Amino acid sequence: xxxxxxxxxxxxxxxxxxxxxxxxxxxxxxxxxxxxxxxxxxxxxxxxxxxxxxxxxxxxxxxxxxxxxxxxxxxxxxxxxxxxxxxxxxxxxxxxxxxxxxxxxxxxxxxxxxxxxxxxxxxxxxxxxxxxxxxxxxxxxxxxxxxxxxxxxxxxxxxxxxxxxxxxxxxxxxxxxxxxxxxxxxxxxxxxxxxxxxxxxxxxxxxxxxxxxxxxxxxxxxxxxxxxxxxxxxxxxxxxxxxxxxxxxxxxxxxxxxxxxxxxxxxxxxxxxxxxxxxxxxxxxxxxxxxxx
Amino acid sequence: xxxxxxxxxxxxxxxxxxxxxxxxxxxxxxxxxxxxxxxxxxxxxxxxxxxxxxxxxxxxxxxxxxxxxxxxxxxxxxxxxxxxxxxxxxxxxxxxxxxxxxxxxxxxxxxxxxxxxxxxxxxxxxxxxxxxxxxxxxxxxxxxxxxxxxxxxxxxxx
Numbered sequence: 001x002x003x004x005x006x007x008x009x010x011x012x013x014x015x016x017x018x019x020x021x022x023x024x025x026x027x028x029x030x031x032x033x034x035x036x037x038x039x040x041x042x043x044x045x046x047x048x049x050x051x052x053x054x055x056x057x058x059x060x061x062x063x064x065x066x067x068x069x070x071x072x073x074x075x076x077x078x079x080x081x082x083x084x085x086x087x088x089x090x091x092x093x094x095x096x097x098x099x100x101x102x103x104x105x106x107x108x109x110x111x112x113x114x115x116x117x118x119x120x121x122x123x124x125x126x127x128x129x130x131x132x133x134x135x136x137x138x139x140x141x142x143x144x145x146x147x148x149x150x151x152x153x154x155x156x157x158x159x160x161x162x163x164x165x166x167x168x169x170x171x172x173x174x175x176x177x178x179x180x181x182x183x184x185x186x187x188x189x190x191x192x193x194x195x196x197x198x199x200x201x202x203x204x205x206x207x208x209x210x211x212x213x214x215x216x217x218x219x220x221x222x223x224x225x226x227x228x229x230x231x232x233x234x235x236x237x238x239x240x241x242x243x244x245x246x247x248x249x250x251x252x253x254x255x256x257x258x259x260x261x262x263x264x265x266x267x268x269x270x271x272x273x274x275x276x277x278x279x280x281x282x283x284x285x286x287x288x289x290x291x292x293x
Numbered sequence: 294x295x296x297x298x299x300x301x302x303x304x305x306x307x308x309x310x311x312x313x314x315x316x317x318x319x320x321x322x323x324x325x326x327x328x329x330x331x332x333x334x335x336x337x338x339x340x341x342x343x344x345x346x347x348x349x350x351x352x353x354x355x356x357x358x359x360x361x362x363x364x365x366x367x368x369x370x371x372x373x374x375x376x377x378x379x380x381x382x383x384x385x386x387x388x389x390x391x392x393x394x395x396x397x398x399x400x401x402x403x404x405x406x407x408x409x410x411x412x413x414x415x416x417x418x419x420x421x422x423x424x425x426x427x428x429x430x431x432x433x434x435x436x437x438x439x440x441x442x443x444x445x446x447x448x449x450x451x
Contacts, residue, residue: 006295104404
């Protein structure tokens with residue numbers, strides 16, 4: 001690994017100053033689990049690293065019934081998994097964080113770092129998309145808020161500018177979208193990178209779906225919402241047949257990746273299967289075992 | 294390029310040490326402090342052989358810069374037990390055949406110890422899940438899982 005300068009600003013303002021000076025020649029380091037690999041493989045060779053590990057204002061999880069949830073960008077995945085507020089109000093996110101990657105990485109990796117790296121084969125972006133999350137970016141030019149769907153641009157690409165710092169993630173109150181589930185599909189149990197992920201948050205009015213957000217990731221370059229399946233289910237009486245139909249739309253509509261980890265056809269089929277199972281869990285519908293997706 | 298003076302506590306001993314920014318924590322432990330119990334295996338965060346605890350949290354020391362550990366308390370396998378006074382996990386790994394070549398063992402034991410702190414009464418499936426990021430190419434894992442189950446019992450009683 002090449003050598004570099006290492007800065008440890010004590011505040012968001014100080015970090016923004018350093019970032020505005022070095023921009024593209026620098027990289028922000030939080031936990032470092034992803035960045036370390038990129039440096040070692042020489043995918044990145046920044047002149048300096050800006051460590052945000054000392055910035056207290058980027059830590060913490062705050063819940064407010066009126067505003068929802070604020071998660072500081074430095075929050076570890078293990079802290080998301082263990083947070084009482086997240087377990088109570090966003091069980092989908094807690095469930096996702098409890099099993100993502102592996103114990104060591106959950107103790108090192110941060111939510112903000114995970115989002116900035118924009119690796120498709122990971123869990124948080126899909127879950128956060130189904131929860132309508134936003135990110136807050138700060139630079140010397142000011143602060144702006146982006147929807148996660150605006151922030152994630154493409155394979156390993158985000159809308160963050162070279163002088164910006166992701167400081168926190170905001171999630172609106174769940175409101176009536178109280179029924180939610182997250183499913184990850186791993187090709188083998190030993191692999192920690194998902195091949196397909198599905199997150200669903202729904203609002204139920206007795207047996208009718210009154211609103212739903214369906215997000216798919218890992219099988220796509222960036223997580224995406226599935227509007228045709230969402231529209232199909234909204235206002236509909238939920239049945240095993242309706243779920244099967246919606247899952248088929250999901251499999252058809254995704255921009256599936258096609259690479260050495262999984263062909264396009266395989267990814268579509270597996271995404272369809274886990275979409276059907278996830279929807280069945282959300283709506284409490286019994287599924288016959290071994291059925292077609 | 295910058296050099297940094299770190300103040301760290303390793304296995305209860307305070308150390309002040311000068312490192313370059315690109316020094317990995319695993320390199321600091323092995324090459325600067327000569328604590329060679331911690332192993333370097335894949336060096337890409339996959340094998341878990343370099344697992345240590347930093348401020349009580351289990352981490353992979355090949356995925357962390359030494360400068361990130363400034364002011365931290367670090368525990369390595371050398372801090373867990375000694376030849377005279379074995380840690381229950383060290384004893385159970387010997388007794389239950391959890392060791393063959395031994396290369397993965399320090400990382401396995403550090404991981405198992407951190408796991409048992411959060412889950413002192415685990416099922417076998419939970420042990421396997423907890424050790425999911427530590428690779429062993431010799432034992433087929435059964436001896437290791439048996440050893441962790443045995444140590445859990447001993448540690449609960451102790």
